[in-house]
Amino acid sequence: MGTRTTLSGLPFMIAHEMISRFVQPKKGEQVLILADSESEADFVHAFAAACAEFGAETNILIMPPTFLEDAERPLTGLALAAMRECDIYIPLVATTYMAIHEIEVSRCLHDKTRPKNMRTFIPGARHGAGLKGDGLKFTLEALRNHDYAKVREWGRKFCSYLIPGKEIRVTSAAGTDLVASIEGIDCFYPYGAYATQPGELGLIPDGETGGGPREFTAEGVIVIDGPIAYTALQPKLKQPVAVTVKGGRVTDIKGGEEAAALKKLIDANENADVLAEIALGTNPYLEHTGVINVTDKRILGTIHVAFGENAHQIYPYGTIFSPIHVDCVLLKPNCWVDGVQLLRDGVPVI
Numbered sequence: 001m002g003t004r005t006t007l008s009g010l011p012f013m014i015a016h017e018m019i020s021r022f023v024q025p026k027k028g029e030q031v032l033i034l035a036d037s038e039s040e041a042d043f044v045h046a047f048a049a050a051c052a053e054f055g056a057e058t059n060i061l062i063m064p065p066t067f068l069e070d071a072e073r074p075l076t077g078l079a080l081a082a083m084r085e086c087d088i089y090i091p092l093v094a095t096t097y098m099a100i101h102e103i104e105v106s107r108c109l110h111d112k113t114r115p116k117n118m119r120t121f122i123p124g125a126r127h128g129a130g131l132k133g134d135g136l137k138f139t140l141e142a143l144r145n146h147d148y149a150k151v152r153e154w155g156r157k158f159c160s161y162l163i164p165g166k167e168i169r170v171t172s173a174a175g176t177d178l179v180a181s182i183e184g185i186d187c188f189y190p191y192g193a194y195a196t197q198p199g200e201l202g203l204i205p206d207g208e209t210g211g212g213p214r215e216f217t218a219e220g221v222i223v224i225d226g227p228i229a230y231t232a233l234q235p236k237l238k239q240p241v242a243v244t245v246k247g248g249r250v251t252d253i254k255g256g257e258e259a260a261a262l263k264k265l266i267d268a269n270e271n272a273d274v275l276a277e278i279a280l281g282t283n284p285y286l287e288h289t290g291v292i293n294v295t296d297k298r299i300l301g302t303i304h305v306a307f308g309e310n311a312h313q314i315y316p317y318g319t320i321f322s323p324i325h326v327d328c329v330l331l332k333p334n335c336w337v338d339g340v341q342l343l344r345d346g347v348p349v350i
Helices: 009-023 041-052 077-085 103-110 133-145 148-162 257-268
Strands: 030-036 057-063 088-092 119-122 167-172 177-181 201-203 219-224 241-246 249-254 275-280 303-308 325-330 333-337 340-344
Touching: 009 041, 009 119, 009 133, 030 041, 030 077, 041 057, 041 088, 057 077, 077 103, 103 119, 148 340, 177 275, 219 325, 241 257, 249 257, 257 325, 275 325
Parallel strands: 030 057, 030 088, 088 119, 119 201
Antiparallel strands: 167 177, 167 333, 177 219, 219 241, 241 249, 275 303, 303 325, 333 340
């Protein structure tokens, strides 16, 4: 991790604002801040100091990085052991999504048989490493101008249909027509940045009800017209990508250069052809930037799907492990749950 001389005032102010609003540590709670040698040192120490202000006991663990582009580095055994004992987990790992996309993270959050469940807060929204450049800009914008009580309210509205729902249908004027079972999948998240209670997952900027579908039940065509993780990071694609799904797996991909790039990515990674997620955006304050994992997939009125790993995504119902989890945005979808319409051309109707 980079050399630290003195603690800058701005990182501490930002960290303290997030911790006091969205985490609210209690005296004696154990906090794990996970970093690596590429993490922003000032923010690592700022979050530790902010938690200490509330009487929490903060532990910083620095794990080895990966320098391979788009590679995932599994968390170390020491990191996993620390996670099992902590009350609050703050990932600030700069080089691996496994800080979040790790089955043990979901287990520590949601497994009700554990003696205690942790809660997780992700600053910067991108595996905790988004507190620089545009990520820091988006984070400051969110803190200044987003009302996360309203974001959470939208999440709760959608989840009141999604969690007890049996079937979801998504269509669009672009050509999407997808049906899938969500029966029994009760892990759609409505927290809206807040991580004040065990089992909650909050992040800044936040705004999605990630979850479902039930494995291998999705059927139909998905026409992607917004950004695609890893391959097409612009607010709107040059040419929509049409993905055919049968039995929950991709069977065909058509379109232009973005379609070719997505097909290459899916073909190159085990189980990347599995439809792993259908999620609704809940944040009315975000704008399209093309930065899919920070802004676009969380905009109210959008839906994003993902291909690949679902074991952490719909814990404990997912069984699919893959090196990747590829989010793709649908810009103006229609959506029904058990026949009740939630979105009409990207506008909520509930």
